[in-house]
Amino acid sequence: MSIEARAFEAAMAIQKEFEDRFAAMPDILGVGICLNTTSDGPALNVQVTDEPAKAHLPLTFRELEVIVDVVGENRRF
Amino acid sequence: MDENSLQEVQSRVFSEVLGFEELPFMAAASLGTNFASAFVDHELLNPLSARTVRRQRRLQRDIALGTAPGADGKDLRLAVLVQDRALMADASVAQVSSIAKGEVEVIFIGRQQPFWTRSKQRPLKMGSSISPADAGYSGTLGFFARSTTNGHVGIVSNNHVLANVNKYPLGTTIVQPADGDGGGSPTDDIGILSNFIPIQFGGFANAVDAAFAELGNSVVYDAINIYGNGNTPPAVGSLSPAGTAAVLPRLEVMKTGRTTGHTQGQVRAINVNNYVVNMGRQGLARFDGQVLFEADPNSGGRFSRPGDSGSLITDRTGIPVALLFAGSQSGGQGNLGITAGNPISTVLSQLQVSFV
Numbered sequence A: 001m002s003i004e005a006r007a008f009e010a011a012m013a014i015q016k017e018f019e020d021r022f023a024a025m026p027d028i029l030g031v032g033i034c035l036n037t038t039s040d041g042p043a044l045n046v047q048v049t050d051e052p053a054k055a056h057l058p059l060t061f062r063e064l065e066v067i068v069d070v071v072g073e074n075r076r077f
Numbered sequence B: 001m002d003e004n005s006l007q008e009v010q011s012r013v014f015s016e017v018l019g020f021e022e023l024p025f026m027a028a029a030s031l032g033t034n035f036a037s038a039f040v041d042h043e044l045l046n047p048l049s050a051r052t053v054r055r056q057r058r059l060q061r062d063i064a065l066g067t068a069p070g071a072d073g074k075d076l077r078l079a080v081l082v083q084d085r086a087l088m089a090d091a092s093v094a095q096v097s098s099i100a101k102g103e104v105e106v107i108f109i110g111r112q113q114p115f116w117t118r119s120k121q122r123p124l125k126m127g128s129s130i131s132p133a134d135a136g137y138s139g140t141l142g143f144f145a146r147s148t149t150n151g152h153v154g155i156v157s158n159n160h161v162l163a164n165v166n167k168y169p170l171g172t173t174i175v176q177p178a179d180g181d182g183g184g185s186p187t188d189d190i191g192i193l194s195n196f197i198p199i200q201f202g203g204f205a206n207a208v209d210a211a212f213a214e215l216g217n218s219v220v221y222d223a224i225n226i227y228g229n230g231n232t233p234p235a236v237g238s239l240s241p242a243g244t245a246a247v248l249p250r251l252e253v254m255k256t257g258r259t260t261g262h263t264q265g266q267v268r269a270i271n272v273n274n275y276v277v278n279m280g281r282q283g284l285a286r287f288d289g290q291v292l293f294e295a296d297p298n299s300g301g302r303f304s305r306p307g308d309s310g311s312l313i314t315d316r317t318g319i320p321v322a323l324l325f326a327g328s329q330s331g332g333q334g335n336l337g338i339t340a341g342n343p344i345s346t347v348l349s350q351l352q353v354s355f356v
Helices: A005-022 B003-017 B025-030 B047-062 B085-089 B091-099 B344-351
Strands: A028-035 A042-048 A064-070 B020-022 B039-041 B063-069 B076-082 B104-108 B129-132 B143-147 B153-157 B173-175 B189-196 B211-215 B225-227 B235-238 B252-257 B261-273 B275-278 B284-287 B290-295 B312-315 B320-327 B338-343 B353-355
Touching (some): A005 A064, A042 B261, B003 B063, B063 B091, B085 B104, B153 B189, B261 B338, B320 B344, B338 B344
Parallel strands (some): A042 A064
Antiparallel strands (some): A028 B261, B153 B211, B189 B211, B252 B261, B252 B312
16 A cells, blocks of 8 residues: 655654654664554654663554564664 | 574584584673674684694584474474585584484585675775775775765765774775775775764764765776676666655665675665664764665565675665665564665765765
8 A cells, every 4th residue: 555755744743742752761772754563654663772661662652653673772884 | 303402413513523612601701702602713712723623624614504494394404514525425524414313414505705795896886895994894885976076986985984983084095895804005995085974972963974985096986787696796786866766664675785795675764863873982873864774574684784884775776765874683574683874865965975
């Protein structure tokens, strides 16, 4: 299913709200926009250091699904 | 055999046939390196024993161990990968088979050569290894560009590849292959560092990890072809710098890099802010507006690894998308790790360059 770019642009406003609320947490390593699990709309994508960090995050935020990637750390390649 | 039995067999082969010694785990960890296993070459620990291990040295070079499916498709067998045909009937292989109680698949794989990306390439190719002379590491040549301020032609890669995170001064000699891949000055000189965007620390947001090195007048280059994997690299596509890609999640992409060669993936996330990257000794740096990528779900391998930094990521038609600079070991499709790139339009505007 094709998703219009403006759906992602609308999600970015919600992303900003999410960042204001959560991005200062030390175990969050990035916040962006990805596809939701049903691939029919945008979702918030959050990179975190470890599994316990997921517990501090909501499953949804302003009706957007929150998809969490446990990445350990991001390193220069 | 099951996985535990296979590990025991591999341990015995490492020590009894290949002559490696096992370090206690904490001893290996204390050396400060991420070892893939606790087995080390004891010749490295005791140089005086070199003559006594000459035969084992050949076996270590020509035999690798892996995992193969069992005859019933359920259990596992030890895979013995042999580079020298003469070893196929050697007593050492028979000894390996004995240790594994016959649950072995011996495979002749021929002499393995390193990726073309790590050897000298003239004309220069996108994806080949580069670094400052004497840097001691390797990165990737992303693409060829022209300075919009003075018209000089050069190469684009990361600040942390060409300038070692703000460290090297303008004018530093750049070599291909990289110092980390055996390149050296003056034989392998290709140009000089002429611009980099300083990476800010202390919580300031960065947009790119990018640098530009002007090429010497006599250096020939191929700015068009995108090369795939193989000892004689095949062209698998052409760069289309005039095109514009709608960079949205699931956009299919590809890249050619020094470490993993040509790989395919897809966009995982866009507009990624507060992306925190460990830049090494300098500490953590924050990047905003980044694009994240994950491995192609059908590839079974990672999209990138350390050493691929500087690679140009394009869509599958060759339209530039991003400059690869960081990543993680986990997360994303198949938990194969996530790769980060600077949007290519931001790289071009900040470095004041355009595609050749």
